[in-house]
Amino acid sequence: MLRIHDYKGFPNPARIRIAIQEKGLHDRVSFVAVDVPAGEHKGAAFLARNPAGAVPVLELDDGTHIAECTAITEFLDHLTGEPVLTGGTARDRAIIHMMQRRAEAGLLDAVATYFHHATPGLGPHIETYQCREWGEKSRERAVAGMRYLDQVVGQQPYIAGNRFTMADITTFAGLLFADFAKIDLPADLVHLKAWRVRVSERPSISSL
């Protein structure tokens, strides 16, 4: 049995919960709740699992811990069946990883930086260092990231082409985090809005 240490409802945990449903692995996974609002992810016990102090973390049967959502997704995608989330051919893998990284750096991580640096974030007991200027700049970066992704899905149905992949999951989680951080999706980004409605109908996402 695989164990996922996470906190339900948060954006990065959502990435892995979506991947598990897409791969049909829900019967092989159990969840262990980490009390993120109380700062449990910054405590010694959790830091031994992931020195970066972030959820989610995948724990394998042999005690190995896997952090970083792209790494956990690679694991799940190669565990069973064909890799559908990360691509089969060299070209598909390259495009999916490129678009995943753009969605991550340009949207999800930018939103996270705004949230943790320019808002109260998870509270003063967790946000022990904040750089407000970089946080505010990152809000601008997040909106620019939305604008780029809107262009992408104006030209193709999904973030990395014609199929739903890891890059869509990262984008969805980025918009989820943006809602939470109160960064509105600009009204003129009609393609990204339509994409969001469409992917939200997938069972992996509607069941979140």
Add this chain to the structure above:
Amino acid sequence: MLRIHDYKGFPNPARIRIAIQEKGLHDRVSFVAVDVPAGEHKGAAFLARNPAGAVPVLELDDGTHIAECTAITEFLDHLTGEPVLTGGTARDRAIIHMMQRRAEAGLLDAVATYFHHATPGLGPHIETYQCREWGEKSRERAVAGMRYLDQVVGQQPYIAGNRFTMADITTFAGLLFADFAKIDLPADLVHLKAWRVRVSERPSISSL
């Protein structure tokens, strides 16, 4: 023939040049020089190849452009032979991607942020926005990243285990960038220093 648009000697281009040598693909690749010091990577022609305005970019025969070093490495690693840089099994892939990401976020990107925000970087015509405070903080983050990676290679020969992988390439490029940005490797990080000497002897790196 594959085309790599890059600037020789810079850290991210080095990641892909090392991967090409490790995979024995040098006969299938040609290089196109991008004048990064002159800001060519921020001009319209290059931004059409990579909207992030960064080298390297891989151009395929069909005109597809692949940016982001992890994505290019995935392509090269799956193009020919067994994937040796990104791993074969689900578990190997997960560990390699996790350690790659830690080396990237904790070292290479942290050094880059210091360089572009808290030093003159590539000059005022390119560094049009700088957040000095975040740049200085990122220098601290980079040194913390070195310290973490030193612990890792104190316990195993390579960053992701017993073999040289993409995670070692990212770490090597991070230290290369740190030299360039004048962030010294702390003297007590003896494991990371020994690792660096060892990987520097690989033909893919000594021929850079």
